[in-house]
Amino acid sequence: MHEHATPHTVPPVKTLQGTVAIPGDKSISHRSIMLGSLATGITRITNFLRGEDNFATMNAFRNMGVMIEDSGSVVTVHGVGVHGLQEPGDVLDCGNSGTTIRLMTGLLSGQSFFSVLTGDQYLRKRPMKRVTEPLRRMGATIAGRGNGTLAPLAVSGGRLSGITFQSPIASAQVKSALMLAGLYADGATTISEPTLSRDHSERMFRFFGADVETADTTVTVRAGRELHGQEIVVPGDISSAAFFLVAGLIVPGAELLIRNVGINPTRTGVLDILQQMGGDIVLQDQREVSGEPVADLLVRHSRLKGIEIGGDVVPRAIDEFPAISVAAALAEGTTVIKDAHELRVKETDRIAAMAQNLRAIGSGTIEESEDGMSITGVETLRGGSVASFGDHRIAMSLAIAACASRNGVTIDDVSCVSTSFPGFFELLAGVSRV
Numbered sequence: 354m355h356e357h358a359t360p361h362t363v364p365p366v367k368t369l370q371g372t373v374a375i376p377g378d379k380s381i382s383h384r385s386i387m388l389g390s391l392a393t394g395i396t397r398i399t400n401f402l403r404g405e406d407n408f409a410t411m412n413a414f415r416n417m418g419v420m421i422e423d424s425g426s427v428v429t430v431h432g433v434g435v436h437g438l439q440e441p442g443d444v445l446d447c448g449n450s451g452t453t454i455r456l457m458t459g460l461l462s463g464q465s466f467f468s469v470l471t472g473d474q475y476l477r478k479r480p481m482k483r484v485t486e487p488l489r490r491m492g493a494t495i496a497g498r499g500n501g502t503l504a505p506l507a508v509s510g511g512r513l514s515g516i517t518f519q520s521p522i523a524s525a526q527v528k529s530a531l532m533l534a535g536l537y538a539d540g541a542t543t544i545s546e547p548t549l550s551r552d553h554s555e556r557m558f559r560f561f562g563a564d565v566e567t568a569d570t571t572v573t574v575r576a577g578r579e580l581h582g583q584e585i586v587v588p589g590d591i592s593s594a595a596f597f598l599v600a601g602l603i604v605p606g607a608e609l610l611i612r613n614v615g616i617n618p619t620r621t622g623v624l625d626i627l628q629q630m631g632g633d634i635v636l637q638d639q640r641e642v643s644g645e646p647v648a649d650l651l652v653r654h655s656r657l658k659g660i661e662i663g664g665d666v667v668p669r670a671i672d673e674f675p676a677i678s679v680a681a682a683l684a685e686g687t688t689v690i691k692d693a694h695e696l697r698v699k700e701t702d703r704i705a706a707m708a709q710n711l712r713a714i715g716s717g718t719i720e721e722s723e724d725g726m727s728i729t730g731v732e733t734l735r736g737g738s739v740a741s742f743g744d745h746r747i748a749m750s751l752a753i754a755a756c757a758s759r760n761g762v763t764i765d766d767v768s769c770v771s772t773s774f775p776g777f778f779e780l781l782a783g784v785s786r787v
C-alpha cells in the first residue's frame with residue numbers, strides 16, 4: 354500500500370503537557386459501517402475513525418452497492434438490508450486491515466454471489482485459516498492460497514448452517530466473522546472462546562436489533578431479524594490513547610488529559626497493566642455513549658516497576674503490547690510478558706520487532722520467548738535508528754520512546770501510522786515542550 358517509505362525523526366522532549374482528543378475507535382468504526390450497511394434505513398456515524406483501515410471497509414461496501422456519504426464530520430450509511438448487498442464488480446482491497454478481511458470473509462460467506470478479498474503485502478502473510486476453516490464447516494465455499502489459509506481469498510457464498518464452534522484463540526475477528534455469517538445461517542451459530550475478546554460486535558448487533566445472546570465467553574446469533582439504522586457516536590480508541598498514556602508515564606514532569614476514551618472492559622487491559630506497574634492514571638467523568646462506556650484519562654509521570662503479564666489480561670490489551678514494552682524498557686526491574694503468541698501474527702511479528710528496536714535504542718536486556726518477551730528496564734534510553742516493519746503500532750511506540758530518549762529516534766517509515774491514527778505526530782507535537 355505504501356510504496357514510498359516516509360522516514361521521520363522524533364526528538365527528545367523536555368516534557369509533555371496538555372489535552373489530547375483521541376480519534377474514533379477503529380474496531381467500532383469498522384462495525385458501524387458493516388451493520389449500517391446491513392440495516393434498513395439510515396445510520397449516522399460521528400467521530401468515525403478516518404484511518405486507511407476503515408476506508409478499506411467503507412470502500413468494500415460502496416463496491417457492493419451501498420451508498421455511503423462522508424461529509425468529513427459525519428458518515429451517513431444508506432442501509433440496504435441484510436439481503437441487499439450486490440456482487441462487487443472487482444476485487445475488494447482490504448489494504449492493511451486484518452479486521453476488514455476476516456469480518457468480510459464471514460459476511461460474504463452468506464451472500465448469493467462471488468467475491469474476492471485481498472490486501473497489502475503484510476495482510477497477505479497473515480493467517481486466514483482461523484476464519485476459513487469454521488466458515489467452511491458452516492457450508493461456505495472459500496478458495497485461496499495455501500488451500501484458503503492466505504489471501505487472496507475467493508468466496509462463493511451460499512446456504513450456511515449454524516455450528517457450535519470452540520475457538521482455540523481469543524479473537525474478536527474470528528468471533529465476529531462467524532457472527533456475521535450467522536446472520537445468514539439456518540439455526541443457531543454459537544462461538545465460545547477461551548477468554549473473552551473485545552465484545553463490540555455483540556454490543557452493536559444488539560444495538561441494531563439482531564438476535565444475539567451472550568453468556569460468559571459464549572455468543573449465539575440467529576438469523577431472521579431485520580436490523581434498523583442507528584445514530585452512532587464512536588468513542589475514542591483506547592489503543593490509540595495507549596501511546597499517550599505511556600508517553601505521559603515515561604516523560605519526566607509530564608501531565609496529559611486524554612479526552613473521550615472508550616473504556617469497554619474487554620479493552621482496558623492496558624490500564625490494569627500500567628497501573629500495576631505503578632502508573633498514575635485517573636479515570637474522570639465516566640459516561641456511556643452509543644452502548645459503550647467512555648471516560649477522560651489523566652496521566653502523570655510515574656516511577657514504573659517491572660511486573661509479570663499473562664493470562665486473561667492479554668486479549669484485553671492485545672494491540673497495546675508494543676507501547677507497554679516501551680514502558681517496561683524504562684521501568685525498574687524486569688517485565689515478563691507471556692501468553693501473547695498472537696503478537697507474532699499481527700501486521701508484523703510484534704515481539705521480534707520490539708525486541709530488535711528496543712535494543713537498537715539502548716534498552717536493557719531483552720529475551721524473546723515463543724509467546725512473549727522479558728524486558729529489563731534502564732534509567733534512560735539512548736535513541737537511534739529503528740524500523741517500523743510497516744506496522745503502525747511499532748512506529749508509534751518508537752515515537753513515544755523517542756520523547757523520553759537522550760538523542761531522539763529516527764523511524765525508517767511512518768506512512769503506516771495513517772492506517773489507525775491519522776494526525777498522531779501533530780497531536781504529539783502539540784503537547785510536546787522542547
Ligand SMILES: O=C(O)C1=C[C@@H](OP(=O)(O)O)[C@@H](O)[C@H](O)C1
Pocket residue numbers: 379380381451452523524525526527529550551671672695
Ligand atoms: O475485531 C477487531 O476489531 C480486532 C481484533 C483484534 O484482533 P484478533 O481478533 O486477531 O485478536 C485486534 O488485534 C485488532 O486490532 C482489531
Ligand SMILES: C=C(OP(=O)(O)O)C(=O)O
Pocket residue numbers: 406449450451452453672699700746773
Ligand atoms: C492488529 C491490528 O489490526 P488488524 O488486525 O485489523 O490489522 C491493530 O490495529 O493493531
